Amino acid sequence: MQVTLQVRRFNPEAPRAQPYEQEFTLDVPGYFTVLDTLIKVREEMDPTLTLRCSCRASICGSCAMRVNGHAKLVCKTKLTSVMDAQGKVRVAPVGNMPVVKDLVVDMKPFWDKVRGVDPWLQPQGPEPKDEYLAPNEAMVHLTGVMMCIMCGACVSDCTVLEVDSNFLGPAALAKAYRFVGDPRDGAAKGRLGKLSEYGGIWDCTRCYECVQVCPKGVAPMERIMALRDKAIVAGFDKAIGARHTIAFGEIVGHSGRLDELRLVPKTFGMFNPLHLPNLLGMIPVGLRALRRRKLPPIRHKSIPGVENVRRIFKKVEAGQ
Amino acid sequence: MAVYEHDVLVVGAGLAGMRATLAAHQKGANVAMITKVHPVRSHSNAAQGGINAALTSRGDSWEDHAQATVKGSDYLGDQDAIEVMCQEAGDAIIELEHMGVIFNRDETGHLGTRRFGGQEVARTFFVADITGAAILQVLYEQVLKAQVRVYEEWFVTSLVMADGECRGVVALELMTGQLHLIKAKAVVLCTGGTGRIYEPTTNGLVVTGDGLALAYRVGAPLLDMEMVQYHPTTLKGNGVLITEAARGEGAYLLNAKGERFMEKYAPKLMELASRDVVSRAEQTEINEGRGVDGCVLLDLRHLGKEVIETKLGYINEVAMDFLGINLAEEPIPVRPGHHYQMGGIKTNVLGATSIPGLYAAGECAGVSVHGANRLGANSLLDTLIFGRRSGEAATAHAKEQSPKEVPESVLEADGALIRSFLERKPKGDSWARVRLEMGETMNQYMAVFRNEEGMKAALNKVCELKERYPRLAVQDKGQVFNTNLLFTLELGFMLDIAETICVSGLARKESRGAHYRGDIPRRDDVNWLKHTVVSWTPEGTQMDFAPVTITRWQPQERRY
Numbered sequence: 001m002q003v004t005l006q007v008r009r010f011n012p013e014a015p016r017a018q019p020y021e022q023e024f025t026l027d028v029p030g031y032f033t034v035l036d037t038l039i040k041v042r043e044e045m046d047p048t049l050t051l052r053c054s055c056r057a058s059i060c061g062s063c064a065m066r067v068n069g070h071a072k073l074v075c076k077t078k079l080t081s082v083m084d085a086q087g088k089v090r091v092a093p094v095g096n097m098p099v100v101k102d103l104v105v106d107m108k109p110f111w112d113k114v115r116g117v118d119p120w121l122q123p124q125g126p127e128p129k130d131e132y133l134a135p136n137e138a139m140v141h142l143t144g145v146m147m148c149i150m151c152g153a154c155v156s157d158c159t160v161l162e163v164d165s166n167f168l169g170p171a172a173l174a175k176a177y178r179f180v181g182d183p184r185d186g187a188a189k190g191r192l193g194k195l196s197e198y199g200g201i202w203d204c205t206r207c208y209e210c211v212q213v214c215p216k217g218v219a220p221m222e223r224i225m226a227l228r229d230k231a232i233v234a235g236f237d238k239a240i241g242a243r244h245t246i247a248f249g250e251i252v253g254h255s256g257r258l259d260e261l262r263l264v265p266k267t268f269g270m271f272n273p274l275h276l277p278n279l280l281g282m283i284p285v286g287l288r289a290l291r292r293r294k295l296p297p298i299r300h301k302s303i304p305g306v307e308n309v310r311r312i313f314k315k316v317e318a319g320q
Numbered sequence: 321m322a323v324y325e326h327d328v329l330v331v332g333a334g335l336a337g338m339r340a341t342l343a344a345h346q347k348g349a350n351v352a353m354i355t356k357v358h359p360v361r362s363h364s365n366a367a368q369g370g371i372n373a374a375l376t377s378r379g380d381s382w383e384d385h386a387q388a389t390v391k392g393s394d395y396l397g398d399q400d401a402i403e404v405m406c407q408e409a410g411d412a413i414i415e416l417e418h419m420g421v422i423f424n425r426d427e428t429g430h431l432g433t434r435r436f437g438g439q440e441v442a443r444t445f446f447v448a449d450i451t452g453a454a455i456l457q458v459l460y461e462q463v464l465k466a467q468v469r470v471y472e473e474w475f476v477t478s479l480v481m482a483d484g485e486c487r488g489v490v491a492l493e494l495m496t497g498q499l500h501l502i503k504a505k506a507v508v509l510c511t512g513g514t515g516r517i518y519e520p521t522t523n524g525l526v527v528t529g530d531g532l533a534l535a536y537r538v539g540a541p542l543l544d545m546e547m548v549q550y551h552p553t554t555l556k557g558n559g560v561l562i563t564e565a566a567r568g569e570g571a572y573l574l575n576a577k578g579e580r581f582m583e584k585y586a587p588k589l590m591e592l593a594s595r596d597v598v599s600r601a602e603q604t605e606i607n608e609g610r611g612v613d614g615c616v617l618l619d620l621r622h623l624g625k626e627v628i629e630t631k632l633g634y635i636n637e638v639a640m641d642f643l644g645i646n647l648a649e650e651p652i653p654v655r656p657g658h659h660y661q662m663g664g665i666k667t668n669v670l671g672a673t674s675i676p677g678l679y680a681a682g683e684c685a686g687v688s689v690h691g692a693n694r695l696g697a698n699s700l701l702d703t704l705i706f707g708r709r710s711g712e713a714a715t716a717h718a719k720e721q722s723p724k725e726v727p728e729s730v731l732e733a734d735g736a737l738i739r740s741f742l743e744r745k746p747k748g749d750s751w752a753r754v755r756l757e758m759g760e761t762m763n764q765y766m767a768v769f770r771n772e773e774g775m776k777a778a779l780n781k782v783c784e785l786k787e788r789y790p791r792l793a794v795q796d797k798g799q800v801f802n803t804n805l806l807f808t809l810e811l812g813f814m815l816d817i818a819e820t821i822c823v824s825g826l827a828r829k830e831s832r833g834a835h836y837r838g839d840i841p842r843r844d845d846v847n848w849l850k851h852t853v854v855s856w857t858p859e860g861t862q863m864d865f866a867p868v869t870i871t872r873w874q875p876q877e878r879r880y
Contacts, residue, residue, distance in 0.1 A: 043752035054524035121420030133429035
């Protein structure tokens with residue numbers, strides 16, 4: 001079948017170097033992946049086309065790229081799954097990392113974040129002579145996170161990293177979860193405290209992009225949410241995100257629905273000088289809502305049948 | 321120009337390289353690691369099924385593991401080295417577990433095992449079917465913790481020699497295109513296998529035999545290079561690996577008639593006979609017309625969905641991605657495919673080569689623990705045991721050495737070679753074409769079944785390609801991340817090694833392990849219970865032989 005790859009190229013050594021698009025049209029077998037096609041272009045049409053790849057079987061993590069605007073591991077992406085009606089596929093380097101040349105990016109920001117979560121097991125107490133005993137379910141559960149091949153697809157499409165490079169990001173946080181969730185690790189408390197700081201678990205906006213693009217089913221965002229739960233249980237409940245979560249639960253658990261007027265002060269604290277600017281910053285929002293008649297009622301009423309909601313909350317709490 | 325200097329420099333960052341690096345670090349060496357790809361991209365991550373060890377603390381016998389390894393090697397493995405590996409295996413597993421590897425457990429919370437080929441005891445420890453990747457990640461974590469310097473995406477172009485000793489490397493920094501001299505009192509080669517010499521192969525595109533060629537070019541001999549493993553289960557089409565763990569968990573091999581044909585070839589161990597035996601059986605079925613479109617079928621259906629999803633999830637993903645097959649519902653077509661180089665740079669059990677200051681471990685080394693055929697799940701073990709040993713031995717060696725002058729003129733030869741490729745005008749031929757012709761030739765003649773005529777044809781072809789090689793041109797003229805140049809340099813390495821495989825194959829006038837000659841189908845212990853040893857000389861390859869070390873297991877007829 002005929003395919004046209006539209007590749008975003010960049011030659012840093014060209015005069016006035018600018019990214020540009022180049023099209024390659026070629027005949028390939030129907031079972032070809034995007035990577036097979038890129039390699040064919042590199043070997044038969046243009047040897048200057050530059051990309052990283054190795055295993056061709058979605059385990060080395062070298063070949064994350066944006067295909068039609070979204071991060072994918074190109075070795076496991078069949079052409080037929082991404083071609084448009086004209087047989088065209090757009091390929092570009094991953095996002096949120098500086099481009100070195102063509103489809104090759106500098107992954108230093110990625111690895112710096114991973115290093116930032118102290119990514120090694122920290123057992124406590126004397127080492128046993130034999131193996132640590134651990135339930136198989138815990139190990140199998142962690143295998144789901146260990147499937148991460150550090151390809152950077154999640155970081156590429158993370159909408160928080162796009163606006164805030166301080167965010168640890170989905171890959172590093174999933175890596176952190178791998179240790180916090182390990183029954184052999186003795187440093188969970190310290191880790192959770194550090195992860196609750198600025199740039200950590202509470203900076204995720206839950207947009208689901210990382211879950212969507214992860215080629216290995218690691219679901220980084222779900223790991224971040226699990227870390228949030230563990231952080232609150234471990235007593236790290238002072239971060240704004242944690243306070244917001246707790247306040248949300250309290251209000252809904254009490255009246256069966258959200259009361260935004262109470263949520264804001266409960267999150268920031270009425271008299272907390274640290275968060276006073278945040279609290280005052282909400283005033284214009286409130287005024288705008290008032291002007292558009294969207295301000296929630298001052299007297300917050302419980303929903304009918306609220307006792308059922310309360311019962312659900314009780315049950316969940318008892319379960320924990 | 322900056323000159324870099326270390327006690328120990330480890331080339332390659334797969335399992336052997338990282339284990340060597342950690343060992344040198346623990347022994348107090350100023351150690352650095354140099355690798356042409358980021359460490360976690362190394363091809364060790366493709367190891368799927370597991371790692372063998374006899375845990376003597378729970379009553380398993382390392383001697384039994386050693387005996388199986390000796391038999392698997394078709395008695396060509398050196399038994400002193402095999403004893404070392406199998407004796408130290410248990411500690412290596414426990415050490416990995418303590419570092420953080422999330423090994424599968426049994427119902428009591430202890431490490432769980434599965435069965436693997438060529439052995440009757442279940443002693444393969446595993447992390448689902450991503451064991452290599454899971455260990456690689458953990459070793460990288462330890463390297464980060466140790467804060468070892470890593471020259472990442474630097475490609476070693478040659479070894480630096482001074483007074484007959486290895487004293488460092490010349491390397492190309494991919495990001496800048498600059499050549500650098502890195503001095504070291506000892507160099508450990510851990511560059512992995514030679515997969516890209518064959519087409520197709522289960523190996524990644526980065527597996528180009530660099531370390532073997534680097535050592536060979538400075539005069540270190542290569543052992544048993546004819547011993548090339550074809551894995552029995554590689555996927556139809558792109559040749560991706562399907563782990564032996566599938567059969568370890570109980571999968572069947574079927575021919576076109578739906579028969580479990582291994583019955584005829586290995587009535588006792590059936591699908592779990594050693595790899596050379598199973599690959600030959602499959603190829604025989606295919607050649608005699610009982611194949612299915614050039615393949616046989618691997619049937620996992622009776623294992624059930626849960627086993628497949630929890631223990632074999634990765635191959636299930638691969639089968640779905642590439643063939644659209646759900647393993648719980650349909651058998652998959654597989655065939656023997658190039659997988660592993662048993663031979664390698666001749667070393668002793670400390671990883672020392674014949675050149676002072678030069679060490680080697682892992683797939684690039686020939687210790688030799690695999691002999692004529694490697695058992696599944698022994699390769700990860702090999703990397704850890706001999707990686708550690710070579711890192712320690714290199715450190716001990718480095719501590720005895722005083723600094724030596726190495727002139728920067730050593731950069732000139734590689735600089736001139738690179739310039740010649742960059743300055744030449746393209747004339748139609750390309751590195752990719754030469755590599756493909758080499759790969760297809762090797763896969764045709766140096767495969768499961770061989771004979772004199774075919775091996776001669778392969779050697780002639782490789783020699784023709786070697787003549788074309790120096791006339792190649794690199795079309796990318798840039799400095800930054802010039803992969804066109806990188807691939808061309810790698811091709812030079814591969815052509816040298818392809819020649820050693822052909823020459824060694826022609827030298828061995830018998831059939832043993834993976835080296836099966838249709839024209840001489842018998843093993844000949846009287847004349848050929850010995851290693852082939854090939855060396856580089858200015859006049860061409862030189863063939864010698866070395867005795868096999870036998871400690872307690874005398875050669876016997878091999879039946880599975």
